[in-house]
Amino acid sequence: MKLVINALIGKGFLTLDLLNARITSFNYGTPDKHNKPCALTAHAIRNPDGAPGQNAGQMWCLMRHLPVMLGDLIPEDDEHWDLLLALLDCMDLIFSPVVSSGDTKYLEQLIRDHHSLFLELFAGRNLKPKHHFMTHYPSAIRLYGPLIHLWVMRFEAFHNFSRRLSHIVCNFQNIAKTLAYRNQMLLCYNIMCKSTYVERSVEIGSGESVILASLTNSAEISQHFEMALYDEVFIARWCKVYGIEYRKHLMVVVDKTAEGGPAFGKIRHILVHGENISFLCELWHTFGFDKHMYQFMHFYFLFILFRLQRNMMETVLPLQKMILQSLLMKFLKR
Numbered sequence: 644m645k646l647v648i649n650a651l652i653g654k655g656f657l658t659l660d661l662l663n664a665r666i667t668s669f670n671y672g673t674p675d676k677h678n679k680p681c682a683l684t685a686h687a688i689r690n691p692d693g694a695p696g697q698n699a700g701q702m703w704c705l706m707r708h709l710p711v712m713l714g715d716l717i718p719e720d721d722e723h724w725d726l727l728l729a730l731l732d733c734m735d736l737i738f739s740p741v742v743s744s745g746d747t748k749y750l751e752q753l754i755r756d757h758h759s760l761f762l763e764l765f766a767g768r769n770l771k772p773k774h775h776f777m778t779h780y781p782s783a784i785r786l787y788g789p790l791i792h793l794w795v796m797r798f799e800a801f802h803n804f805s806r807r808l809s810h811i812v813c814n815f816q817n818i819a820k821t822l823a824y825r826n827q828m829l830l831c832y833n834i835m836c837k838s839t840y841v842e843r844s845v846e847i848g849s850g851e852s853v854i855l856a857s858l859t860n861s862a863e864i865s866q867h868f869e870m871a872l873y874d875e876v877f878i879a880r881w882c883k884v885y886g887i888e889y890r891k892h893l894m895v896v897v898d899k900t901a902e903g904g905p906a907f908g909k910i911r912h913i914l915v916h917g918e919n920i921s922f923l924c925e926l927w928h929t930f931g932f933d934k935h936m937y938q939f940m941h942f943y944f945l946f947i948l949f950r951l952q953r954n955m956m957e958t959v960l961p962l963q964k965m966i967l968q969s970l971l972m973k974f975l976k977r
Contacts, residue, residue, distance in 0.1 A: 644706060644730075645691040646765060650723040652688070657716050659685055665712045671704065673890050680705040699799050706734070710937035719935055722764055729757040731937055737780055742789050747781040754778055804829070847915055848881035858912065864923070868916050877915040884920065889913060897924060904929050905939065 651657055663682040671679050678700040687696050695702060709727065717724045736742060736750045754777050758770060784790060805822045814821045855861050856872040865872050881890045889895070891910055898906040908924030931940045 644727065645688055645695065647723045647727050649688050649691065651717065657713060659683065659688060662713070666705070669708060669712055671708065673888065673893060675704045678704040698803070699796060706731070714936040726757070726760050726764060728934060728937060729753065729760060733757055733777065738791050740789050740791050742784050744785065747784050751781045754780070844885055845920065846883040847879050850877055850879040852877050858923070860923070864914070867921070879913040879915050882913050882920055895922065895924070897926070900929055904932070907939070
């Protein structure tokens with residue numbers, strides 16, 4: 644990514660100050676509020692083989708949002724921009740929670756095209772080991788399933804505790820023993836207070852109880868829940884299901900279109916009735932995909948009621964929305 648950014652700056656499409664201004668002012672939304680990338684330095688851009696200055700979560704977040712940050716500044720036929728989009732095509736399948744056998748064949752071709760374009764644009768550079776590892780991802784998916792279930796992101800997050808602690812204790816004689824001791828103390832604390840190891844499959848946030856008849860499309864909701872119109876239903880501001888947080892105004896994929904693309908729904912209300920959690924959504928009609936901005940384009944259609952079920956947790960993920968050029972454009976989290 645740093646090679647592409649450096650090439651775009653060299654062509655005069657943007658400056659480092661403009662890039663950092665857009666990174667820091669961009670609305671990442673609730674799903675990525677903990678992964679906001681920090682500003683890039685001139686040294687990091689000029690040294691593509693050095694550390695990026697971001698952790699893994701920040702780099703993943705920046706990569707996914709970069710097209711909508713800078714797409715309006717880059718011409719449609721720029722080859723370096725096409726290389727970035729080719730990598731995003733690969734990432735869509737590599738990070739997908741559901742992958743078919745045919746998708747792995749398509750991924751093989753995407754990776755081959757990406758590597759070929761990389762060598763064409765940066766003839767003086769060789770492919771790195773990570774590029775070679777990518778060529779094995781399709782066969783690994785066929786053997787072990789979607790790679791998102793095998794990634795080491797949680798281990799990276801756990802390692803972050805020891806990395807931060809090493810800067811705090813300033814112990815350089817036997818840092819391994821100190822970190823091991825502190826990790827064991829943290830584990831002991833978590834076991835004693837039972838805060839971390841209590842399974843919380845569903846968490847319901849604050850909200851209010853309202854009369855069902857006061858809601859839009861109350862008749863359909865009443866029929867769905869088999870309730871009377873003057874019964875009460877709890878409207879939650881947020882809910883968390885197996886660690887995934889959902890809030891009002893976020894988007895979820897609720898169906899497929901006739902063309903096979905995703906159909907998005909914007910959460911208007913989170914309804915809780917007994918053990919059931921349902922979303923009252925606005926259905927947004929998807930009418931195209933802007934490859935240059937890497938966004939789906941859609942507009943408001945109608946209300947639907949969408950019940951969240953346990954077997955859908957892997958695919959029903961909250962997504963952030965944004966308005967660009969009078970069109971609502973949406974980017975997939977995975």
